[in-house]
Amino acid sequence: MASVWSKSHVLLYFSRRGDVSLTLSFQTRRELLQQMVPRYRGASAAQKGALLDEIAATTGYVRRYAMWLLNHSEEGQHPPGPRRQRRYGPEVQDALFLAWQASNRICSKRLMPFLPTLIDALERHGHL
Numbered sequence: 001m002a003s004v005w006s007k008s009h010v011l012l013y014f015s016r017r018g019d020v021s022l023t024l025s026f027q028t029r030r031e032l033l034q035q036m037v038p039r040y041r042g043a044s045a046a047q048k049g050a051l052l053d054e055i056a057a058t059t060g061y062v063r064r065y066a067m068w069l070l071n072h073s074e075e076g077q078h079p080p081g082p083r084r085q086r087r088y089g090p091e092v093q094d095a096l097f098l099a100w101q102a103s104n105r106i107c108s109k110r111l112m113p114f115l116p117t118l119i120d121a122l123e124r125h126g127h128l
Contacts, residue, residue: 024059024060029059029061032059033059033070036055095119098128102122
């Protein structure tokens, strides 16, 4: 039996998996929310619940967060800024990751004092 997946089924599937990046872009989700604000504000409690279900399925947002966005549509919704340039290259990142793994994934606060000693030991034993 062949199953036909509509776009809404695919969106619902990916939103339940938490993979929102495959469904809608940030800008598209915000445009959708802006279109839903007047409907949401004029709706009854039961209708608001149904609208929240629809928005959560489409955008992948949690219902509580979608509710907050609909109630605070004008304030605090700025698109993310440009990404920072990376400070270290892939060689340094790989070495740091290996040192972090060798130290049993301790937090950076505890890793930093021992990093020079740990790097020397990893080089000495041929792991770097």
